[in-house]
Amino acid sequence: MNDRISLKQAAIPVFGADALTIEDVCRIARGASARLHDSPDYRAHIERGAAFIERLLASEGEIYGVTTGYGDSCSVGVAQQLARELPIHLMRFHGCGLGNHFTPEQTRAVLAARLASLVRGYSGVRWVLLERIAALLNHDLPPLMPAEGSVGASGDLTPLSYLAAVLMGEREVWKDGQPEASAVALAAAGIEPITLAPKEALAIMNGTAAMTGLACLAFERAEYLSRLATRISAMTSIATRGNPGHFDPALFGVKPHAGQNEVADWIWTDLGRLHDGPQMRLQDRYSIRCAPHVIGVLRDALPWMRRDIENELNSSNDNPIIDAVGERVLHGGHFYGGHIAFAMDALKNAVASIADLLDRQLALLVDTRYNHGLPKNLSGAEGLRGAINHGFKAVQIGTSSWTAEALKLTMPASSFSRSTECHNQDKVSMGTIAARDCLRVVELTEQVTAALLLAVTQGVTLRSRQGELDEATLTAPLRGFRDDIAKLSAFVTEDRPLEPDLRQILVHIRARRWELYS
Numbered sequence: 001m002n003d004r005i006s007l008k009q010a011a012i013p014v015f016g017a018d019a020l021t022i023e024d025v026c027r028i029a030r031g032a033s034a035r036l037h038d039s040p041d042y043r044a045h046i047e048r049g050a051a052f053i054e055r056l057l058a059s060e061g062e063i064y065g066v067t068t069g070y071g072d073s074c075s076v077g078v079a080q081q082l083a084r085e086l087p088i089h090l091m092r093f094h095g096c097g098l099g100n101h102f103t104p105e106q107t108r109a110v111l112a113a114r115l116a117s118l119v120r121g122y123s124g125v126r127w128v129l130l131e132r133i134a135a136l137l138n139h140d141l142p143p144l145m146p147a148e149g150s151v152g153a154s155g156d157l158t159p160l161s162y163l164a165a166v167l168m169g170e171r172e173v174w175k176d177g178q179p180e181a182s183a184v185a186l187a188a189a190g191i192e193p194i195t196l197a198p199k200e201a202l203a204i205m206n207g208t209a210a211m212t213g214l215a216c217l218a219f220e221r222a223e224y225l226s227r228l229a230t231r232i233s234a235m236t237s238i239a240t241r242g243n244p245g246h247f248d249p250a251l252f253g254v255k256p257h258a259g260q261n262e263v264a265d266w267i268w269t270d271l272g273r274l275h276d277g278p279q280m281r282l283q284d285r286y287s288i289r290c291a292p293h294v295i296g297v298l299r300d301a302l303p304w305m306r307r308d309i310e311n312e313l314n315s316s317n318d319n320p321i322i323d324a325v326g327e328r329v330l331h332g333g334h335f336y337g338g339h340i341a342f343a344m345d346a347l348k349n350a351v352a353s354i355a356d357l358l359d360r361q362l363a364l365l366v367d368t369r370y371n372h373g374l375p376k377n378l379s380g381a382e383g384l385r386g387a388i389n390h391g392f393k394a395v396q397i398g399t400s401s402w403t404a405e406a407l408k409l410t411m412p413a414s415s416f417s418r419s420t421e422c423h424n425q426d427k428v429s430m431g432t433i434a435a436r437d438c439l440r441v442v443e444l445t446e447q448v449t450a451a452l453l454l455a456v457t458q459g460v461t462l463r464s465r466q467g468e469l470d471e472a473t474l475t476a477p478l479r480g481f482r483d484d485i486a487k488l489s490a491f492v493t494e495d496r497p498l499e500p501d502l503r504q505i506l507v508h509i510r511a512r513r514w515e516l517y518s
């Protein structure tokens with residue numbers, strides 16, 4: 001159905017050999033398997049870190065997080081004979097997450113992100129630990145992970161403690177969409193629980209995987225929304241008999257934002273031969289005229305967001321960092337998720353702004369004062385029956401509500417750093433909250449997009465039924481797109497509940513059914 005996406009699905013990432021992309025994480029989230037680079041050299045590289053820690057433990061006796069307490073408790077020494085119990089305690093005292101659980105798909109993204117970091121070999125974990133995380137993915141047994149309780153800068157400690165717990169056979173996993181005791185599910189899958197070595201619970205938990213996994217999912221959905229919003233804007237221009245000149249390449253030649261130019265060019269192409277047709281106004285309202293300027297903000301932000309998300313994804317975001325070759329333990333703050341926090345706060349703003357743009361376009365489409373000759377509320381009913389039919393009136397109200405909710409969530413989470421953990425973590429990223437908010441904004445904006453897809457399809461069809469649009473002037477891609485939506489959701493003549501139609505369109509949006517501008 002979608003070549004652009006299926007082509008990308010061809011390559012399977014190899015953990016430990018390839019840098020992971022956002023798309024790799026999304027494919028693993030949706031069920032692709034996780035392969036580990038399995039060469040003797042690579043295994044030796046991984047084992048060297050774990051062996052170095054064991055050597056240090058035997059010779060020197062003091063390693064942060066191995067023979068000391070955690071965080072602010074780092075000055076508390078742990079007796080050698082208790083060092084092997086310490087990871088169990090770390091995993092257990094962080095078992096205090098609340099709120100909804102991440103979905104199985106989201107949790108798979110989180111696991112992929114953690115694995116991408118651990119395979120780099122700077123966390124001092126054994127090969128078997130990597131294998132077990134891959135096994136959870138490949139047997140599709142993601143841990144039940146509460147979404148709330150991370151400040152995103154001592155890593156996502158609390159959510160990731162649920163991964164540590166499951167590897168040890170504690171707490172629960174998702175099995176076929178239902179919670180199941182991990183000891184039972186692991187046994188059924190033939191995965192043996194492991195006893196975590198002294199540094200391993202910290203290595204699993206002390207990083208940015210929860211926010212980074214979610215960021216990958218949000219990025220992919222936002223990118224697709226930018227394309228859909230562009231197509232909708234072109235269709236709104238057609239349905240309201242707008243001025244195609246607003247998207248003239250000559251106009252955009254004098255303003256160099258690449259993403260903005262790309263959107264203008266897409267709309268210009270979509271308008272095809274309509275460039276020379278009749279227009280109702282010299283200058284359309286901003287939600288149409290400035291569509292490239294609004295959607296372009298998101299398009300221009302995507303490359304730097306990708307850079308930061310993929311850098312975080314392929315980083316050693318742990319503490320301490322174990323340099324087995326240089327035989328050093330490096331203490332720092334690589335669990336700090338500031339880049340993801342900032343990207344997610346920015347992304348949710350750019351996406352909510354698109355919900356707002358589309359909501360304004362719908363306001364133009366349904367209102368006879370602004371739609372230049374379309375029926376009230378885009379109703380397809382005629383004559384006496386026109387009076388009892390209300391077309392897209394309630395869909396507009398719903399769209400206003402989803403838009404308001406999206407806009408309300410744009411408050412930056414990263415501005416709300418709290419000093420916590422006895423002031424050890426006195427500046428934190430809140431990136432996990434930002435990523436969760438971003439996903440919710442994306443979800444609401446998809447709902448707005450679904451509503452607009454139905455409404456603008458109705459608008460274009462009405463224009464052509466009214467004899468004001470020559471179907472032959474529509475470009476083949478735009479006509480095919482319009483016809484497909486019209487097939488999925490019949491033209492609205494008599495009022496009917498549109499919830500099933502909207503829900504079906506939402507499923508197609510999330511599956512990225514339409515190949516747009518590639």
Ligand SMILES: N[C@@H](Cc1ccc(O)cc1)C(=O)O
Nearest residue numbers: 070071154155157206319335
């Ligand atoms: N993130 C802390 C470690 C830590 C772990 C668990 C805690 O509860 C607190 C702090 C560090 O590496 O410095």
